[in-house]
Amino acid sequence: MTITAAADGSALGNPGPAGWAWYVNDDCWRAGGWPHGTNNMGELMAVLDLFRSTAHMPGEDLHILCDSQYVINSVTKWMPGWKRKGWRKSDGKPVMNVELLKDIDQALVGRKYKFEWVRGHAGHDLNEAADDRARAAATAYQQGVAVRQGPGFGAPAGYLVPAAQAAPAAGQAAPADQAVPAAVQAAPQAPVPSGRHELFGVPTLFDEPDLFSELDEDTTPAPGTDASPEAIVESLERELLLPETRGDFGRTGVLLHPDFTEIGTSGRIWTRDAVMMSLEETPGGPTELEMLGADRLDAQTVLLTYRSHTRSGSALRSSLWVHDGAQWRLRFHQGTPEA
Incomplete structure (x- = not known):
């Protein structure tokens, strides 16, 4: 038997209130999040929790639908090289989200799985369902209300987890099935201005994309300003x-x-x-x-x-x-x- 599930993450502000979710069907899904995290943390946590939630079924193959090339390439292509280099990239810099990646690496042992990339926000039913639940979890942390965690594999359907309990504060222990990465626990809790968004890029003339380059000044409007x-x-x-x-x-x-x-x-x-x-x-x-x-x-x-x-x-x-x-x-x- 093969379990087919979509995994997705969401962040409001990125970093900001963040959520994650995996979804098999309306009777089998799970979601959670943190008061402060990134979209990539949510994407990785959704995959990690899916492996953990199915650990009692090691004989079942996992077919993971994911709209994040970062997650797919991290797990299927880059992790072996990162491990050999002490979890560092080719330029010697530390790998981002390393705690989550190490946990995923351990969770993969003995499992049969495959990833399939799906385009996000393109009407794929399972992906849309996972995205809706991940965003709902992030929104719950933003609003300080209970997170609808979902039934998982066998839990009561519609189970609600208070936002204050779903992700422990810095220094507190996390539940075994929803560990919060150390990087998330240590992250500052200051709110991110609603107008801030994010991205990355760079230019080299022939072999690399050339959109983004370093600047000497940061002209981002200050929080609270009424910018055009x-x-x-x-x-x-x-x-x-x-x-x-x-x-x-x-x-x-x-x-x-x-x-x-x-x-x-x-x-x-x-x-x-x-x-x-x-x-x-x-x-x-x-x-x-x-x-x-x-x-x-x-x-x-x-x-x-x-x-x-x-x-x-x-x-x-x-x-x-x-x-x-x-x-x-x-x-x-x-x-x-x-x-």
């Missing part, structure tokens, strides 16, 4: 150029539209997943930005144009941002090298 859409989008574009943003899958995944496309200065067309995976390994170097224009095309669309300056030369760039009803996301970017 053009100002918000410009600040988010600048945030994408920060090295800490480029190297964070969670922040990247929030700011990049699911259908994001980039035409790089080399002429190569990059998909969202290809950009995210490449830039995580090669975040790029410093860049200066010269803003040329910020034009509101309609109420939900802003076009930015600017010139970037790097050691390899300058390029003219355009970024199309769209508002999806909840936040601004980068839908398209193009770079054209100057002679």
Whole structure:
């Protein structure tokens, strides 16, 4: 027998109130979260909890539907190399979310499983159900209300867990079936401004995507300021150029539209997943930005144009941002090298 389940994560602010969920059917699912975490933490925790929740059925194969290339590649491609290097990446930097990844590595022992990538927010029934429950858990932590944890495999259906109990505070012990990573326990609890989103990127002329580069200044509007859409989008574009943003899958995944496309200065067309995976390994170097224009095309669309300056030369760039009803996301970017 094969158990087919979707696993998904959600974060409001990223980092911010975060949730995770896996879903088999309406009678078999589980969800949880933390007061402060990232989308990637939720994605990984959903997979980890699915393995833990089915540990009493080691003979059953697991078919895991996941919309996160980061999770799939981490588990199926990158973990062996990270382990050999002491859980460090090829550049020597520590692997992010290492506590969760180590727990997943242990949970895989003796299990038969396969991952299947599915496009998020594309009408896939199981993925949508998992996404709804993960977002509901994150929202519960945001509002300080009970988290609907779900029946799991055999628990009473609709069981509610108070938000204060579902994820212990820093320093407190976590239940064995819902351990909170040390990185999450230690994370600061200050609220994230509702206008902050996230992403990552970088430029190398021929072999890497070229969207994001380091800037010397951070012009993100201060919390509580009444910024225009053009100002918000410009600040988010600048945030994408920060090295800490480029190297964070969670922040990247929030700011990049699911259908994001980039035409790089080399002429190569990059998909969202290809950009995210490449830039995580090669975040790029410093860049200066010269803003040329910020034009509101309609109420939900802003076009930015600017010139970037790097050691390899300058390029003219355009970024199309769209508002999806909840936040601004980068839908398209193009770079054209100057002679």
